[in-house]
Amino acid sequence: MKRTLITSALPYANGYLHLGHISGAYLPADMYARFLRISGENVLYVCGSDEHGVAINISAEKEKVSPQTIIDKYHNANKEAFEKFGMSFNIYSRTSLPEHHETAREFFGDALKNGYLIEKEEEQFYDTQANMFLPDRYVEGICPNCGSDKARGDQCDSCGAYYNQTELKNPISIISGKTPVVRKTTHWYYRFDKFQQFLEDYISSNESSWKDNVIQQTRSWLKAGMAERAITRDLSWGVSIDSIDGIDKEKAKGKVIYVWFDAVLGYITATKIWSKANNQNWELWWRDSETDYVAFIGKDNIVFHTIIFPAILKGAGNYILPKNVPANEFLNLEGQKFSKSRNWSIDLKDYFEDFKDGQFVDILRYTLAMNFPETKDSDFTWKDFQARANNELAAIYGNFVNRTLQFLHKSFEGKVPELSDRYKNLFVDWKNLIDNYSSEEVKSKFSEIYGENLLNLILSLHKGIEATSADYRKFKLRDALLDTMNIARASNKYFNDEEPWKSFKSDKDKAALTLNVCCQIVRSLSLLFAPILPFTSEKINDILGYKQTTGFPSDSSDVNYWAEASYPKLPENHFIKQPQILFNRIEDELIQNQISKLGDKTQQEPTPVEESNLISIEDFQKISLKTAKVISAEKMPKSKKLLKLQIQIGNETRQILAGVAEYYQPEYLIGKIIVVVANLKPAKLMGEESNGMMLAASIDGKLCFVSPEKDDIQDNAIVK
């Protein structure tokens, strides 16, 4: 039997999930998983928290707690948010579990055995205060190539040069602010270069079914050529490689597996844990050719799932590879990127706090899905959220359900109307019509009895279902939703065209038919909307008194209920409860509140500044400001204003001229920490060279130099 394994990128347990994450890798996967389950397929949907990596160390240090505290906090918060959001994971696991450490170590050991790991000794910066080796991102210094002082460990942002970390001049640990020392360390490199041909073949074989952006991005990497990459780090937090067979004990000390090797394996661990709990063999999901593996991710994660992970799996041997990697692009918020630091974000947990009523979960799911960044970055706006909720969910779907059930209770005592003799064969004729809808004869015969309106409705329903099914399988989830909503539109049209409020007086049998049909359609819509509106579907099913799946793992089966949505199911005289409003209209005020929360202070109207006076951050970064210690100071001969200063920046001494003689005695300045523009073009003033500029604040004839507020900061600190 065919199985589908579905994964969503493991969220990093160092922050809260926001709407961007949800729209990228989680909601699409959930819709897909629910759709397949409703269609009677065997689905395993796994996810979990990614809980290793240096960023978690750093957060822990910053908050002065253990890494475990950090990951517990975010793992629990994100897990809870997912639950409230209706994610239908079979399991939501985490990579800090012992089972995962085992899995990761096993992969590491196998890679070693299979000759895909290579040991290399190298020199790396070590922060003696923080007691740790410094990954590239955590060292800054002066670029050996262009002299920019914003260069990172292994690459310079301003000139783009690559170099060895140890070539960096004046390196500073961004953790402690101290100068790191160089120490020798051993790391293990994965031989990705051995998989070049294999990966090229793999990508080519999927060319036709994968999204274009995924293929292109992957190709671009392959074109550059695969290289060995280190898969270990010197860190205290992560999966230790201690006492793995074939590894020197001493060398393995303090080494952990690099997160991007470890994180993707979390999918496998989660599967193992789930399988154990459910008495299944996990290998069915990862080693059986009857299993299709689909990995949902955001665009930043593409190569990890199209190159790195496949290479790891191949290196371990006997694993299936992703059959598809339907990566989404990114979601923007009101025209700008999500940014936690600028408070330009909507965290899932905050949304739940502000929108407590259950219907808002589905409203969010719907509005996000209608605007998935499937082919390019898309934009979430609160106005759009309101418009879709009011004009589509409430006005079309909600209204159809409501008008049907209201009418049913007003005119038919809340029971699915009995069909008169003329319409007695409805269920049989309905099915016959679907089975033979290309036959003009069948159609005209059906139309003769039941009317053209019903003919059109059933065809819209059936063709709509086929369209949605195809959409889901092609990962065109926005289209799937649109096609679903179009069925609701057709339903409203049917109700309108039939005018049961009139026929109830003139032709009661016809009105009974119309309402009977509308009840059937409500039941179908409840099923078809379940992947995106699971809570609403549950509510409707309850009102209908008709139990049916919403694609949650617990009500999986091998029946293709999706296809069965084409047919009527509710028997005559079946009692239906009083309707309730499914989606309340969202008022402007609610939306305004949300908009004004964005960006906090920056929300205030920015003071208009002449645009030509504004500089970009890049402009500012061109200026290198540093603290310096004044070693000596003397008056410039024949000058009223200038002092000649010798200053020290780190181990460098240089001379600068400062126009502060009218305000400071030279002796006073000696030993003081000042701020200088370190990369000012040297200039000659009165025959003396000045290599920089001392910063001073002045107003109304007063002047004083700028200095760090505490003596903690001595010379050679970056000012920004």
Place this chain on the structure above:
RNA sequence: GGCGAGGUAGCUCAGGUGGUUAGAGCGUCGGAUUCAUAACCCGAAGGUCAGGGGUUCAAUUCCCCUCCUCGCUACCA
């Protein structure tokens, strides 16, 4: 800097191996209706498909350049 993606109606987005009238939803305007959450249904208006150049009988679609946005490169979907 290098590589990749994108710039299409007022808004959010589809589409396009070059060929008569470029699509959807929403918004706007008009009509019809009252069972229903001032909802539904019908109809209309709206686009030199970022800008410039080139190839061609023909370009929004192919090529080049420019501008803008984004991702990767560098473990945040």
